[in-house]
Amino acid sequence: MAPKLQIACAGLGRMGARHALNFHNRTPRAELVAAFTPVQKEVEWAHANLEGVTIYTDYDEMLKHPGLQAVVVATVTTAHAEEAIKAIEAGKHVLCEKPLSTSVEISQSVVDAAVKKPHLKVMCGFSRRFDASYRDAFNRMDNGQIGRPSVFRSQTCDRLDPSGFFVAYAEFSGGIFVDCNIHDIDLALWYFGQDSIVKSVVATGITAVQPELRKHKDVDNGVGIVEFWGGKVAYFYSSRMMAAGQHDMTEVIGTEGKLAINANPTGTLVELHESTGIRREIPHDYYGRFEHAFVTEANEFTAACLDNNTLPFKLTGAVQAVKIGCALQESLNSGQKINFDETGRRLETSRL
């Protein structure tokens, strides 16, 4: 019997539970051997749903689990970096949920730790990189079907959650550009090339439904433009107030064509004809949209660890993405456009 990757899951909240189940049930070459959560309710959930998995309430203890080879970090964002670094230092492969941190410096510290252990696979969980549609579009672009990609539009739009959850969440999320558009930024870097250098960043936003977000310097609808040196431009939209559900979409516009990913969102393949017209439903949250991408992510990360394959993208990109996200968030709050020179060094914002 080929040995399976012995993996642990840190965090069993909304996202952690999904990762744990995916590694437990839908990743044939991995074996989920351990999980960590400090939350009693989640411990109980684990006992009921993760048969045969050792549950820890102390992260450091979990790292000592015999034979452990890899860790998926899916705790709260503020804990990502520290736990990832500890795992790296303990010699474990790491799949860390995005973002590594809402701070550029802290994100970089994860990269620094990983650099010291080049035999380890350390990946930031940009799930859209594993989505079949994004991959199909990338391959078409790569094959020249749209000429030279020049304009990139992407949005991450969540369904309206009237519970107020996002207000509390905003205290630690890093803001809408870091929390939501980080995905779109990462996609732009993927499609435009990871070596793209930002020329300018500007953003604005409003609080249409949750004015209390302002106390965390956040908004519920944000628009930003990121210019790259070399004649490329990306623009982003993020929102917390979509009525119909999650609508994440992207357009890659080239000199000879355009690729649209999810311009027509849909859930199942069902359309209902009723007296008010024709209606279809769309996924209510990002997991509804990207569930299969998460499963692919788990399987490909596992294969990379076991077979010593190159990961599909570099960890440094996660720092780039946070850097751009933070600059957008800063511009949102300062009202200033931020400029960078051709080496990527930030210029003084304003001059007379």
Added chain:
Amino acid sequence: MAPKLQIACAGLGRMGARHALNFHNRTPRAELVAAFTPVQKEVEWAHANLEGVTIYTDYDEMLKHPGLQAVVVATVTTAHAEEAIKAIEAGKHVLCEKPLSTSVEISQSVVDAAVKKPHLKVMCGFSRRFDASYRDAFNRMDNGQIGRPSVFRSQTCDRLDPSGFFVAYAEFSGGIFVDCNIHDIDLALWYFGQDSIVKSVVATGITAVQPELRKHKDVDNGVGIVEFWGGKVAYFYSSRMMAAGQHDMTEVIGTEGKLAINANPTGTLVELHESTGIRREIPHDYYGRFEHAFVTEANEFTAACLDNNTLPFKLTGAVQAVKIGCALQESLNSGQKINFDETGRRLETSRL
């Protein structure tokens, strides 16, 4: 000033009023000079809406209108043939609403009258022949984009009208296959070729919402198959109970491709994202779907009369279509499949 076609409109009911307005306002080379209706309310409507047009309550009088060159016949179906023949005999061009008659023999009598006046333009108003989408699809087929057309699917589906109108209407409509699918049959003859010969006809149907239709030997949902000699087959659906609106659609399936016309019905280009999903409305009736086709029909008929152009299709096709429609209706009621030989002669339906 180039002379305009002096035209009159017989009938100012639902469809007649539309024809009258189209010739009055949207057909630059025609002048609506007269209209006929025996209905007082419609006379009043005409005085308010058809400025400068002489209104007659006697059809024969209208035919004597000085300078009259053409007549559009848009009265009740039972009057079509007689009025068309009178107009032909009076030397007028005729655009007759479909069907010429619900009887094959009476339909043929219009053709016979027209044959005697070869200089006149006599056309049956198969409006879909003038629709931009159907023409686009036909041209693509004609250009070989789908190989050899082999299977034809077409439906005419009306919005549910809970008023019971269709029950009364069924007394004279000829039945759902003659009234609704006549359009689809005509399209099949257009796309497959006007010289196609029917091999067999079979139909069935149900009364899902209007059981009283049975007293007129009609149904509210009908399905039929028409086989043609030479390896072609068409199948049809008609319904009176669509919730969302009018959904007339067609597929032409060839050996190398397929053309779908209105598979995705839509009204305006607006989509509404709301808490129950994404919704669009569709036209509520056939005029909402085919308004522009009717305007094109008016203009092309006018041009054909003025310039002595060949009409886009032959009058004999209208008899063919009624013949097939009547055979479907007969099959619906007899439960028997009806067969024809390679010359189109009906074979004895097998009976014990």
Added chain:
Amino acid sequence: MAPKLQIACAGLGRMGARHALNFHNRTPRAELVAAFTPVQKEVEWAHANLEGVTIYTDYDEMLKHPGLQAVVVATVTTAHAEEAIKAIEAGKHVLCEKPLSTSVEISQSVVDAAVKKPHLKVMCGFSRRFDASYRDAFNRMDNGQIGRPSVFRSQTCDRLDPSGFFVAYAEFSGGIFVDCNIHDIDLALWYFGQDSIVKSVVATGITAVQPELRKHKDVDNGVGIVEFWGGKVAYFYSSRMMAAGQHDMTEVIGTEGKLAINANPTGTLVELHESTGIRREIPHDYYGRFEHAFVTEANEFTAACLDNNTLPFKLTGAVQAVKIGCALQESLNSGQKINFDETGRRLETSRL
């Protein structure tokens, strides 16, 4: 550790290999312990891809595999019934690919065998029953969203395979109505109710691309109508010559609305804007369309065996579906409509 269902896979051809992999890798509660194939090349494939699974070249030997609890039968259609019956008699749960047999009598013999072992789970693999979209549509219908379902339209349309494969295949497939439309028939029975009684059956078809199919009494495009007692009608289309790919779709038309499943086929969520317009690709084969349904099928069958749950549908339905499919195929070849009385007993087809 909860015990897993010990399952074997009979047949490792196109479909068998997929079932084997699904039970091996994507069905957490099952363990694929054995597989059978008489084909040397497939044995080799199994050694490379089914690690830890015992491979048999004799079906009877495989049935004796220690601890075996269940068998998935995915060999050629002609072997389905015999192998299923043997497995049942050996006390194994059975998931048998559709159809049980192309013969009604032989299909019934599987049911008869299963009846004698009521503790066993015996299911015919109608994969669309496990598809998320079909289930969503069914639930909406069941919740009354379209009123009373009355008209059912469904098609199974394969991509054109110019290799001629389907000609050879037609010798044993039972014909296009039994091979393709069997799915649509099963769906009609699901949506209309498993107790629906057929009133009449009529079919026609053509050989547009593969005239040699006639030697097996088959066609490459078939159209059929099935009338049910109680005012319901279903009509079906099947084709072997779709240019763009697999297009299986269904409409359920009720008195207050309509459900359309896959009216707008799509593969990924990508649209390509290019100089010739906007283009999207669709799945090339039925597995591309229904892959997730097969995975769900494997998991639900496994759960039913382990937990002694009721299967989602009855085995007798598989006989009903074959019976209707065979009647359509017979009508295609005889040119006769076939009628049944209200108890489902066939009436004499009228003959001179």
Added chain:
Amino acid sequence: MAPKLQIACAGLGRMGARHALNFHNRTPRAELVAAFTPVQKEVEWAHANLEGVTIYTDYDEMLKHPGLQAVVVATVTTAHAEEAIKAIEAGKHVLCEKPLSTSVEISQSVVDAAVKKPHLKVMCGFSRRFDASYRDAFNRMDNGQIGRPSVFRSQTCDRLDPSGFFVAYAEFSGGIFVDCNIHDIDLALWYFGQDSIVKSVVATGITAVQPELRKHKDVDNGVGIVEFWGGKVAYFYSSRMMAAGQHDMTEVIGTEGKLAINANPTGTLVELHESTGIRREIPHDYYGRFEHAFVTEANEFTAACLDNNTLPFKLTGAVQAVKIGCALQESLNSGQKINFDETGRRLETSRL
């Protein structure tokens, strides 16, 4: 006979010819009595296509045409304002193509002239205001179907014209934000309210296919953000390099829903299924998309003149739109964000 509006058309180029034909043939209550063009080829076209219309090669002479009541100004943009003012001073109603001018001051001078003749109807031809889809969306928003409109996204994207036409055109067009996005800006003012006050403007752009545009300080792809006081934000995209055709679309995002207009562009209702997938074509230019809106515009302008109705929108909006367009174009070229106070007064751009 009710008197018809005696109207003249200034300019018979691409757009002028369309206006002339629309007033000549498709505006029943108007009579095109005169037209002006200094171009000999256009004079010839007019003699062939505008029967009965007096053709002038001198604009001032045309204004003296006996009985003339109204003028549609459709010459080159640089002539719009002067000709409009002359017509106003001569007591004619004016429908002036957009923009009044690429200069805010000159645009304002048209408004000033119109103010002095309050009995005249003076309208800037924002054709999208007359489009059935935009009107449908506006009514839905106005009826509260999406809550409070908060974010507005709109794009005007032309098909790639490899002839280089747009480079020469850019010398006088005012730039892509004034030429293309002016429509989107006008729509934003319509949907957000004509009294909306701009808070900030920022833009960027690239020359992906036509680097020579830089000599006219223009780009072929532009992105801009316009913030309004009161918590509203609009963002715009314009492009000259769409492969598939014209794709003008808009989203209005409210606190309870979203309206999308033309998210799924389409030409006819035909879809072609071929070996490379499913394809549809879209209009190649804006007239293909908005033809019916131009006809509606002609008819409603005519009705407003004849019946002394209020025009559907105010002339001052045309100055607002140009002002915003010019600010976007300035920001594109300066690289600076431009801010405005709550009264709309421009603030110093940069501060230390």
